[in-house]
Amino acid sequence: MREPVAGSTGLSGPSRALGAQTARRRYVILCALLWLPPGLGMASMVLLFSERGMSLGAIAGLFAVHSLTVAVLELPTGGLSDVLGRRPVLAVAGVLNAVACVLLGLGATAWVLTAGMVLLGAARALSSGTAEAWYVDTVHECSGPDTEVRTGLARGGSATSAALAAGILLGGALPWLLGLGPGLGARLSAATGGVVLPLAVPLLLGAVVRILFVCYVLAVLREPSRPPATVRSVVRGVPATVLDGLRLGGRDALVRRVLLSAAAAGSALAAIELLVPGRTAEVTGTPGSGAMAYAALSCAGFLCSGAGSHLAPFTARVAGSGERAVLAGFGAGAAGLLLLGISANSVHPMATAAAVAGFCLVYLGLGAASPNENELLHRRVSSAGRATALSVQSLAQQLVGALTGLAVGWMRPGPLPWLLTGAVLSAGALLWLRRADERAAGAAAVG
Numbered sequence: 001m002r003e004p005v006a007g008s009t010g011l012s013g014p015s016r017a018l019g020a021q022t023a024r025r026r027y028v029i030l031c032a033l034l035w036l037p038p039g040l041g042m043a044s045m046v047l048l049f050s051e052r053g054m055s056l057g058a059i060a061g062l063f064a065v066h067s068l069t070v071a072v073l074e075l076p077t078g079g080l081s082d083v084l085g086r087r088p089v090l091a092v093a094g095v096l097n098a099v100a101c102v103l104l105g106l107g108a109t110a111w112v113l114t115a116g117m118v119l120l121g122a123a124r125a126l127s128s129g130t131a132e133a134w135y136v137d138t139v140h141e142c143s144g145p146d147t148e149v150r151t152g153l154a155r156g157g158s159a160t161s162a163a164l165a166a167g168i169l170l171g172g173a174l175p176w177l178l179g180l181g182p183g184l185g186a187r188l189s190a191a192t193g194g195v196v197l198p199l200a201v202p203l204l205l206g207a208v209v210r211i212l213f214v215c216y217v218l219a220v221l222r223e224p225s226r227p228p229a230t231v232r233s234v235v236r237g238v239p240a241t242v243l244d245g246l247r248l249g250g251r252d253a254l255v256r257r258v259l260l261s262a263a264a265a266g267s268a269l270a271a272i273e274l275l276v277p278g279r280t281a282e283v284t285g286t287p288g289s290g291a292m293a294y295a296a297l298s299c300a301g302f303l304c305s306g307a308g309s310h311l312a313p314f315t316a317r318v319a320g321s322g323e324r325a326v327l328a329g330f331g332a333g334a335a336g337l338l339l340l341g342i343s344a345n346s347v348h349p350m351a352t353a354a355a356v357a358g359f360c361l362v363y364l365g366l367g368a369a370s371p372n373e374n375e376l377l378h379r380r381v382s383s384a385g386r387a388t389a390l391s392v393q394s395l396a397q398q399l400v401g402a403l404t405g406l407a408v409g410w411m412r413p414g415p416l417p418w419l420l421t422g423a424v425l426s427a428g429a430l431l432w433l434r435r436a437d438e439r440a441a442g443a444a445a446v447g
Contacts, residue, residue: 019142037206039167069121078391129390157309264428266397308367329369330429336361341418
C-alpha cells in the first residue's frame, strides 16, 4: 500500500503513535477492571459457601463445575471472539460475570450456587484472551503489523497482578471491617433477612465493578473493521476457526513451544496452589492463621508477577531477544521451585525464608516470561485466529495444571512434588534454547 503523503487523510506517524498509546492505556484499564472482582472473591468465597452450610466436598464440587465449564467453552468462545468481534464478547462476559457474582453472593442453595459457577466459568472462557486480542489488533491496525506489543502486554500483566493483589486484600478486609465497631455486619444481615452476609459483600462489590467494566467496554472500545457477522457466518466460522487454531500448534514449531511452555507454567502454578496453603498452616500452627498468611503471600506473589511483567521488555533487551527472555524467566521460576523443594521438610525460620523467596521467584519469573512469549505468539497468528490461539494456550495451561494437581495430590508432602514440577518447568525453559529465525517467523505467519 502506498504511504500517505503530507496533507493526505492517512494516519501520520504521530497519529499512529498516539493511537497505539491510547490502545495501551485502555487495555491496562480493561485488565484492571476485569481482574479486580476475582481478587475480591478469592479471600471470602470458600468461607461464604461454608457459612451457607456447604460441606468441603460440595465446595470442591462447585469449583470443579467452574473449571469444567471453562475447559469446555474455552475454544468455542475463542472462535466466537475471532468471528463475532472482541467488543460484544467482552460485554457479554461482563454481564455474565455480574449475574454470577450476585448469584454467588446471595445464593443459599446448591442449585443457585451451581448456576453461579457455570455463569462464572462461561464468562471466564469468553474473556480469556479477548482483551489481549483486541489490544494487538488495534495496535497492528493503527501502527502496522511489525509494531512492538511487548510493552503493552507487560503493562496489562502488571495491571492484572495489581488488581488481583488489591482485590484479595480488600476482599479479605471488608468482612473483617464490617465485624468491627457497633456490629455493622450483624445489622446488615438483620436488615436483609440474612440474605446479605458480611462475607458476601466482596462478591456484590465485584458485581458493581463488572457493571463498570461493561460500561467501559461499550463506551471506549473501538474495533478494527471486520466483515459484518451473521448467524450463518458465526455458525460456520467458529468451528473452522477453532480447527485452524488447533492445527497451528501442530504445524508451527514456535507456536508449539509457546503451548508447551504454557503447559509447564500451569504445572508449576498448580503445585503452588495445592501445596502452599498446607505449608503456611504448618508454619503458623493453625488453619485460620495459615489462611491469613496464605492470603498475604498470594498478594506478594501477584505483586511479584506484576513486577516481572513490568520488567519483561527490559528482560528482553538484556537477554538479547524475546526467546532468551522466556528462557531466563522460566529458569528463575524453576530455581524458585527448587528453593521450595529443599525447604519443604522444615519450619525453621531460614527454611521459611527460603520458601517465601522461592514462591516470589516463581511468580517473578513467570511474570517476566509471559509477555515475551505472547509477543512471539502474536507474530505467528493473524487477527482472524488471535483469540483462538490464546484460548488454546490457556487450555493447555489449565489441562496440564489439572493433571499436575491430581499427580501431586497422590504424592507424599515433601521435596518430591516440588522437584518434579521444577523439572517440568526446567524442560519448558530448555525449549527456548534454540533461537527461531525471524524471517521464517514472518513467512510462516497465518494470514
